[in-house]
Amino acid sequence: MRPLIAGNWKMHGTLREAVALAEAVQAGAAGLPADLLICPPFVHIPALAAMAGRTVALGAQDCHAAAKGAHTGDTSAAMLRDIGATHVILGHSERRADHGETDAVVQAKVKAALAAGLVPVVCVGETEAQRLAGEAEAVVRRQLAESLPDDFAGIIAYEPVWAIGTGRTPTEADIAAIHATIRDSLVARFGAAGQGTHILYGGSMKPGNAKAILALANVDGGLVGGASLVAADFLAIAAAAE
Numbered sequence: 001m002r003p004l005i006a007g008n009w010k011m012h013g014t015l016r017e018a019v020a021l022a023e024a025v026q027a028g029a030a031g032l033p034a035d036l037l038i039c040p041p042f043v044h045i046p047a048l049a050a051m052a053g054r055t056v057a058l059g060a061q062d063c064h065a066a067a068k069g070a071h072t073g074d075t076s077a078a079m080l081r082d083i084g085a086t087h088v089i090l091g092h093s094e095r096r097a098d099h100g101e102t103d104a105v106v107q108a109k110v111k112a113a114l115a116a117g118l119v120p121v122v123c124v125g126e127t128e129a130q131r132l133a134g135e136a137e138a139v140v141r142r143q144l145a146e147s148l149p150d151d152f153a154g155i156i157a158y159e160p161v162w163a164i165g166t167g168r169t170p171t172e173a174d175i176a177a178i179h180a181t182i183r184d185s186l187v188a189r190f191g192a193a194g195q196g197t198h199i200l201y202g203g204s205m206k207p208g209n210a211k212a213i214l215a216l217a218n219v220d221g222g223l224v225g226g227a228s229l230v231a232a233d234f235l236a237i238a239a240a241a242e
């Protein structure tokens with residue numbers, strides 16, 4: 001399948017910086033061997049959606065599980081779709097840790113995203129303690145089982161928590177093993193659709209390690225944090241996906 005390189009900008013950038021970064025990404029997008037998705041902070045989505053000639057897909061970093069209601073400070077999936085997002089990252093470990101999101105909460109959000117016509121990018125991944133205890137595969141299997149609804153259609157991102165923003169990555173063999181586990185789980189539950197589901201790797205992906213990681217079986221792209229804030233690095237990662 002054609003790789004997907006997604007950038008999670010997290011809580012970075014003024015409007016002016018966001019527009020400049022998106023323009024630089026857009027300027028380098030033609031001819032790459034991967035599709036591109038950028039996920040800026042909510043507030044920047046309208047400006048980026050309005051960019052002329054845009055070929056880079058736009059996503060948000062979270063949504064609420066409810067369609068509307070008394071939820072101060074939250075944003076619904078339909079609102080995101082309305083302002084031009086097509087994707088939404090859900091269950092990122094920073095949301096799970098900072099906002100107490102459980103697998104059940106993540107599943108409710110995935111359902112809301114699907115109902116609104118957004119493609120969910122569902123994040124799973126073990127902590128360092130879980131990896132050291134030999135529980136990484138079991139944790140990921142459980143997160144998939146409990147975070148995905150039966151009608152799931154979307155993208156999975158495997159992000160070992162201890163690799164996010166740390167400059168550390170699992171070995172290639174460890175990445176391949178977890179991605180194989182994820183593929184097995186998806187195929188067992190969703191059949192052919194599971195075979196065609198993108199499984200992204202995330203966690204300290206950089207231009208220097210992207211080629212080796214993206215060449216692994218069942219690694220269908222990347223979810224890039226820090227390096228997605230530098231257009232040249234983000235584009236270099238995408239170029240490595242051939």
Ligand SMILES: O=C[C@H](O)COP(=O)(O)O
Nearest residue numbers: 008164165203204225226
């Ligand atoms: O969503 C992206 C990830 O959390 C990876 O972040 P990172 O590339 O800065 O390690």
